[in-house]
Amino acid sequence: SYELTQPPSLSVSPGQTASITCSGDKLGDKDACWYQQKPGQSPVLVIYQDSKRPSGIPERFSGSNSGNTATLTISGTQAMDEADYYCQAWDSSTAIVFGTGTKVTVL
Amino acid sequence: QVQLQESGPGLVKPSETLSLTCTVSGGSIRGYYWSWIRQPPGKGVEWIGYIYYTGSTNYNPSLKSRVTISVDTSKNQFSLKMKFVTAADTAVYYCARHLQFLDYWGQGTLVTVSS
Numbered sequence: 001s002y003e004l005t006q007p008p009s010l011s012v013s014p015g016q017t018a019s020i021t022c023s024g025d026k027l028g029d030k031d032a033c034w035y036q037q038k039p040g041q042s043p044v045l046v047i048y049q050d051s052k053r054p055s056g057i058p059e060r061f062s063g064s065n066s067g068n069t070a071t072l073t074i075s076g077t078q079a080m081d082e083a084d085y086y087c088q089a090w091d092s093s094t095a096i097v098f099g100t101g102t103k104v105t106v107l
Numbered sequence: 108q109v110q111l112q113e114s115g116p117g118l119v120k121p122s123e124t125l126s127l128t129c130t131v132s133g134g135s136i137r138g139y140y141w142s143w144i145r146q147p148p149g150k151g152v153e154w155i156g157y158i159y160y161t162g163s164t165n166y167n168p169s170l171k172s173r174v175t176i177s178v179d180t181s182k183n184q185f186s187l188k189m190k191f192v193t194a195a196d197t198a199v200y201y202c203a204r205h206l207q208f209l210d211y212w213g214q215g216t217l218v219t220v221s222s
Contacts (some may be wrong), residue, residue, distance in 0.1 A: 033208040042212040096154040
């Protein structure tokens with residue numbers, strides 16, 4: 001079965017850049033997206049189709065996807081960005097697969 | 108604004124069948140795919156399966172033998188049935204609208220498997 005691997009945790013200082021990776025076999029050939037989940041809340045889509053931002057998502061969130069790695073970048077990280085982040089891939093054979101999740105701590 | 112609401116029993120006995128319904132409001136269920144996702148306490152998210160409004164389905168291979176997703180377009184609802192549940196199926200269950208990504212999610216409902 002298809003698997004997506006993320007680092008379990010990441011710490012970043014306020015105002016700095018956080019880069020979260022998501023690794024999977026030939027992930028660059030698939031559409032990748034990213035979700036933010038805060039405690040007790042449902043996941044929220046922050047990036048879709050590798051690099052597009054839904055309406056209402058701040059410009060500091062950006063994404064890329066190439067080779068075997070998709071990356072979510074948070075520029076100028078704010079305290080409100082502290083959350084769990086999940087990548088997700090889709091293609092016709094694997095349907096939906098989620099990454100293992102990364103806990104981002106802002107301190 | 109599309110809204111989704113999960114409903115169903117919060118407690119299910121081991122070996123029995125878990126049944127949940129997702130009601131879609133603010134938009135039609137027609138024309139879209141609809142997914143179920145779950146998240147065990149303190150763990151990551153897992154996709155369970157999806158259904159197109161016409162009734163075609165696709166399931167996570169690891170759950171396929173126990174899961175059935177159905178749709179009722181007249182009620183703007185879709186449903187999940189998972190049979191032979193165990194404690195490992197204890198989780199928050201979410202429903203969501205599915206394109207190639209999940210753009211609208213329900214608030215989630217906790218289902219506990221315990222005798």
